[in-house]
Amino acid sequence: MDCTTPKLYHVHGMDSRNYLDLYYSKKEGMLFAEDTITFPMACLHYLLSTGRAEGTLLIDISVGSIIHHLYSASNFFKKIIILKFQEQCIMELTRWLHDRTGAYDWSHTSSAAAELEGTRDQLQEKEMRLRSSIMQILKCDFEEENITSPALLPLADCIISAWILEFISKNEDEYMKNLEKIIKLLKPGGQLLLIGSLDQTYWITGAERFHCFKCNEEFVKNALSKVGLVIDYCAVQRRRNVSDLADYKAIIVIVGRKGE
Template sequence: MDSTTHKLYHVHGMDPRSHLDTYFSNKEDMVFAEDSLKFPMAMFHYQFSSGRVEGTFLIDISLGSCIHHLYSASNFFKKIVLLRFQEKCIMELNRWLHDRTGAYDWSHTSSAAAELEGTRHPHEEKEMHLRSSIMQILKCDFEQKNIISPVLLPLADCIISAWILEVISKNEDEYMKNLEKTIKLLKPGGQLLLIGVLDTTYWSAGAERFHCFACNEEFVKNAFGKVGLVIDYYAVQRRRNVSDVIDYKAMLFIVGRKGE
């Protein structure tokens, strides 16, 4: 499929359950566990448990309906707001948040979170703790000046951005604009924790293929500097699987602190 025919996630939407099954499930044929589950969970656990990230209010702006990257954050942030681009993804998240019948099974990740923390608490307790920290799930639109209009939120002590900027940006200019809109929600001195895919042109959910802006490590680092984010930490994990549903070369985790 030519890249010009790839769908845009934030415009065309996707099936959130297909996305979760493909990249985050516990199924035997799910080949992305090292990159999409273990790597981000380990990175976020390291950052939050080290005491490098502080505050009470966190905003998460991420792709789809994933929640596994937030377990560590919920140990330190009492108030978390999730921003998502699609109503279907919000509905999927609400099923899990309110523990409704048919909610996605995240028990493999809550068990992994407990193992990272060296605790023996049942996985249900990890999920309950995260649920109790989530205040709201709001729809966002980066085409608007206030991306969560008409809602107004206080500036966040920390923002998590997972696999979203490269998906909603067509090119370098759009990536920069979307990064700037993201950190407008961040307090001076606050931190942006970003995880993304590098050198990616497409990704799939179900039978649909979606656009991805192919940024590299140098570009992302430079982008952080241009918007006034001082890089505190970064790590890259080269791809550890073989699959044609997505063509990324590596996962990037990067932490930037907004100037005072």
């Protein structure tokens, strides 16, 4: 396993299918389900079903080609735009979006979403609703002033970002700059729903070790406050597994509202 020099997710890319299999799959023995699937989905279901975030347009900026965190969002946002750093992740997600042969099987997460909502008899409708909500999948580059250049996006009512800031930021300054670029896409009064790992320094996939910026709950809260977001929800779950694939201590779900 090549773990000598940690790679950067947005610079070096990764094996997107291997990442999904290790951290999000329904395979027997998959250790991370409580942290990467169950906890974030339950938090987002609660936040959205209680009206903590609402509007028409949602922008998602999340790691890999994950979609399970968007099932609840598709019930409340008519339009979803997804931003990805890698062509491979765009291809993986596009394959699922159009239900093509070889698409990743997310049925375990659509079932989990249906169970949260009490609609277990509507699994097919849930997947169709999410697919129909996704308007665009675009490549993004945080080195650009306009991260979706040359495309210009309308400001979002809500942004969900899962496991991105700590993966693409080498230090505190970069974390703050990247956070500012994300909230530039947010309307005044809009909400940022941030999902991340606490006290993590690395993660492994495809036999390669990747960098993670180590931050704690206090740092994340302060970061959101410094860029003008008012925190109105925060939940932290301590790690529920034992594995040397990643060294995080907890998962955080936090909501910041942009000033009017």
